[in-house]
Amino acid sequence: MAEFSRIAVLGVGVLGSQIAYHTAFKGYDVVAYDVDDDAVGRARARLETLAERYEQEVAGAGIGARGAVGRIELTSDVARAVSEADLVIEAAPEQLSVKRRLFSAVGEMAPPRTVFATNTSAIPPSALMDSTGRPDRFLALHFSNLVWRHNIAEVMGTARTAPEVYASVVAFAASIGMVPIELKKEKPGYVLNSLLMPLLKAAGELLTDDIADPATVDDVWRIGTGADYGPFEMLDIVGLTTAHHIASHGDAKQREFARLIKERYLDKGRTGVETGEGFHTYPR
């Protein structure tokens, strides 16, 4: 089983910054890449914010929370980011062409030993594997938002992922305090979204059918199951633009839900938690 010590994270957006920060917080050397100086500047701000959150929210984080930022090298030079990496975790925008181009480039630049992982949500890793030039050393490693709290890492190989590579990534996930979620085969949406999507769909139907309002539905779910968030709160966190996009590609009921989201919320500038107004008003 490979042992990793130097980790490259490609793309330092919302989740990429969490992956980079958390991995450094757990003691690894991290190089984080984003496309240009502006993006790198935003990445730096994200990492500082994460250090503050860890200080406040993660028991025993203490002084280590600031120290972690110091173990992350930020760069807009992708070759530099991957040239000595043992593991590359790609967290680039969710577009097939972007991810394929990126893997194609780093496939040339990284040492042959380097393992490649994609954090993709929607693109099956089998649609990316040939672009890496090393399908046997490639798989999906999928984190959930607020990695320090929802500490699961879904590990999903393709038919061509080598078993020892899969095992090494499972071990890496465990080493940074994640509960490794081992998928036996490729599945769109992994486990978490395979469970969440039907729940969110059912919640949308309760609203479009005028059975109950969002606050009522969320009360039921939180109190009835103990979950942190009800389905409409989850949609507010995801953002209603994304929720609308997904629903508009669904069945007739879902498209009705998409229209409702657009008319009652998006057209009024209510896009969810980010604007403070979605199905609910924030902070709650």
Next chain:
Amino acid sequence: MAEFSRIAVLGVGVLGSQIAYHTAFKGYDVVAYDVDDDAVGRARARLETLAERYEQEVAGAGIGARGAVGRIELTSDVARAVSEADLVIEAAPEQLSVKRRLFSAVGEMAPPRTVFATNTSAIPPSALMDSTGRPDRFLALHFSNLVWRHNIAEVMGTARTAPEVYASVVAFAASIGMVPIELKKEKPGYVLNSLLMPLLKAAGELLTDDIADPATVDDVWRIGTGADYGPFEMLDIVGLTTAHHIASHGDAKQREFARLIKERYLDKGRTGVETGEGFHTYPR
């Protein structure tokens, strides 16, 4: 809005005993009916067990937990149970003919002012309303297992329920510490099961498609959403006999899940939490 002081609970099984006990614990006079002396004896044991659980699990329950049992009159005489009741909550077995016969009888015995509520899970209240002889004073009031913890009460009227009756039952639910969940119209499964069923269905598919095992799926759900239980733990609590029954009436994927439940679990005597063996082994 009606004010209730005397409550009759018809059927003192798992949920009926919780409804009766909790209502008495909150200060109401309760008469609890079950069919014969044996059933009444079992009901008494259930109430004593609940008093112990409240002492241990409900903050500040203290001596009041035992006192509540004293405010519950147990009887196998249904006329006696309802003759002075302001509100009758039916929690009889989930069979249409049983419930209709019961409502038909108590419709004759109870004062005209008495409001009738059914705790039915699967039978729409509109299928019961005419049997009560007072459809305007009848609705569904649906509790969740472990009422002191999952303190939601779904209130669902029919097209014929009088608005003031609906409001009085909402107020009653709030007065016993429930969060009243107001459904605007009749919906099979209410809100909670409308959300839970698609989740449990998706979990079943992850298992039948051999994507991940039950422990993995449950880890994802608990950690990823903060819920108390993963979907397979929920099925173990419901009981695999019931889970099998429901799945065997579903689509092709669900029927495949039903076969899996039968072959891997039921045929080996693993029926869930009650036998200590289901998808998981208990106590966990």
